[in-house]
Amino acid sequence: MGIISRSAAGRKPNESMRLIVTTFIGVVFGFFVGVSFPTLSLTKLNIPSSLLPTVDLSYIEDKKSGISTQTILNAWSSTRSNNSSSTQSNDTSKIWVTSNPRGAERLAPGIIAAESDFYPRRLWGKPSEDLTIKPKYLVTFTVGYSQKKNIDAAVKKFSENFTILLFHYDGQTTEWDEFEWSKRAIHVSARKQTKWWYAKRFLHPDIVAPYDYIFIWDEDLGVEHFNAEEYIKLVRKHGLEISQPGLEPNKGLTWQMTKRRGDREVHKVTEEKPGWCTDPHLPPCAGFVEIMAPVFSRDAWRCVWYMIQNDLVHGWGLDFALRKCVEPAHEKIGVVDRQWIVHQSVPSLGNQGEVKDGKAPWHGVRERCRKEWTMFQSRMANAENAYFKSLGSNSTTH
Known part of the structure; x- marks a missing residue:
């Protein structure tokens, strides 16, 4: 034991x-x-x-x-x-979709947001509840603060169905907040730039895709006899892809095509001075509107945007080339007579130029406008000739 x-x-x-x-x-x-x-x-x-x-x-x-x-x-x-x-690997490095936009091939198609908009968003709440209304149309004005009364009157002609976008060439933006509508508008500022400079940089077709029609207007337009909603109705009724309101006939006009006619809703053709129109279906007798107050459908703007040159900022020559973006142009481009405007010809942007050789600022601006017209025509002709040459054809377009 x-x-x-x-x-x-x-x-x-x-x-x-x-x-x-x-x-x-x-x-x-x-x-x-x-x-x-x-x-x-x-x-x-x-x-x-x-x-x-x-x-x-x-x-x-x-x-x-x-x-x-x-x-x-x-x-x-x-x-x-x-x-x-699926039994396939989910290794994201193996994603490659050639039909995606260029640069986005490595993304699954379901996550791609190829288009955008100008709809403001809140900083709080549910994203799905941000928008009480989605405007169907876009109107842009290139403005200086000295034209505030005119722009105030113009903006009030556009309903809540329109997004308002102001391009400021004089750098003044917050000053516009004296108008209630300005607080809801989109403001973009770059000093001494033109309407077409802004349009090329901020109105890409994938940005304005939500809008059925895009108004790209000057600041010196009288709109006493204009109603935007009625204008849209007439554009739809007559199948216009590119249009403008008729111009008051008692003011100085450059082209007969844009002159308002009191006996109809819309016109698409006109008669010009002898020799001005080589074909009654070609500009300036048809397929033609001016660049002061054009209105584009979504599809037409997608073509026109690509035609705008980065360095030719005044847009001269565009009006004669717009017809290339719709077919047949003499039927889908027209002037709306029932809704008309007055071109006040205020040289406000022209005065943003510089005095040179003792000449007023607008002289230099106008000289560049004419040069750009010639340059644009030359580029268009060269591009088309090169295209047909690549096809082995000697034919050209009219």
């Missing part, structure tokens, strides 16, 4: 020590596992999807990286969804 007692007493300290050592090693091992686990990539763990509902991830959060538990759960949910619908 004594031997048995001594043997039991001799083993007890050894077993106690072994238990302590084992416990210590377990604690150390558990510590290191706990420290290293958050740095592991969960997406690389091959865990059967049937076990996922039993895994509690509520404690997994990398506070340093800002990745939340919800983000991880969403990633798991997305992975499970992809696995259930």
